[in-house]
Amino acid sequence: MVAADMVISANAFIIFLGGFETTSSTLAFLLLELAAHPHVQDKMREEVLKVLDKHEGKVSYEMLQKLTYMEMVIQETLRLYPPFPSIQRVCTRAYVVPATRVLVRPGTVALFPTLAIQRDGQGQSSVLVRAGTVVLFPTLAIQRDGQYFDNPDAFVPERWGQGRPAPPAGVYMPFGDGPRYCIGKRFAMIQMKTCLARLLPLVRVSPAPRAPPRARPFPADPRSPLTLHPADSTVTISLL
Numbered sequence: 001m002v003a004a005d006m007v008i009s010a011n012a013f014i015i016f017l018g019g020f021e022t023t024s025s026t027l028a029f030l031l032l033e034l035a036a037h038p039h040v041q042d043k044m045r046e047e048v049l050k051v052l053d054k055h056e057g058k059v060s061y062e063m064l065q066k067l068t069y070m071e072m073v074i075q076e077t078l079r080l081y082p083p084f085p086s087i088q089r090v091c092t093r094a095y096v097v098p099a100t101r102v103l104v105r106p107g108t109v110a111l112f113p114t115l116a117i118q119r120d121g122q123g124q125s126s127v128l129v130r131a132g133t134v135v136l137f138p139t140l141a142i143q144r145d146g147q148y149f150d151n152p153d154a155f156v157p158e159r160w161g162q163g164r165p166a167p168p169a170g171v172y173m174p175f176g177d178g179p180r181y182c183i184g185k186r187f188a189m190i191q192m193k194t195c196l197a198r199l200l201p202l203v204r205v206s207p208a209p210r211a212p213p214r215a216r217p218f219p220a221d222p223r224s225p226l227t228l229h230p231a232d233s234t235v236t237i238s239l240l
């Protein structure tokens with residue numbers, strides 16, 4: 001098979017976008033949250049030092065697997081700040097989303113020619129998604145929805161602790177879902193954990209001097225259309 005130029009360019013684009021922007025902006029948000037939550041930072045550093053001690057001070061794949069609290073902190077960062085705030089799919093076969101509560105103002109449906117509203121005898125309405133419709137899944141909005149997460153705007157890594165109930169399927173999807181799930185997830189986790197395991201024993205992060213009162217969650221930069229970036233990622237770094 002000969003790959004068309006378009007396919008080659010599209011793959012190069014997604015590797016650059018997926019491989020660099022995602023982990024760097026996740027770490028930027030994570031450092032802002034660590035600066036705002038010194039107790040989380042201390043707990044993470046303690047874990048890193050303990051695990052490093054057991055592995056002769058060397059960072060290795062096995063050593064990184066033991067950093068379970070760090071993993072919870074990354075999970076919570078990706079919940080509040082998924083680098084891709086939405087994922088998209090093209091509908092290939094007509095599908096009825098059952099029992100959808102639809103609020104339609106007169107004239108609205110004309111804006112969505114590939115959608116149709118079906119009503120059954122009991123007045124229950126459903127959306128029919130026709131083939132060809134682009135469907136957008138708002139990852140960020142779902143992951144900050146109080147239906148699924150207690151105190152949804154708060155940064156609480158403990159919610160990912162062992163024995164805590166997992167959110168329902170399709171609710172937590174910073175790496176997407178289904179057959180087009182992110183192929184770089186493992187690499188991304190290794191990259192981020194390595195960076196933090198190297199950094200935390202050496203430095204402390206704290207809020208920038210004269211930082212504005214903390215908004216919860218930290219705002220994203222609206223000028224960054226492709227991936228979520230912090231509006232201001234300034235923190236103070238001090239050597240330990």
Ligand code: HEM
Binds near residue numbers: 018078087187
């Ligand atoms: C924090 C880090 C990352 C996050 C949150 C992330 C998230 C995502 C998401 C949401 C998708 C779309 C999945 C879907 O539509 O269901 C995706 C796809 C993809 N990601 Fe990542 N990604 C990350 C890191 C990486 C890295 C490090 C690489 C490569 C080195 C990478 C390569 C890709 C590629 C090639 C795809 C397209 C897969 C396909 O279409 O089959 N990603 N990623």
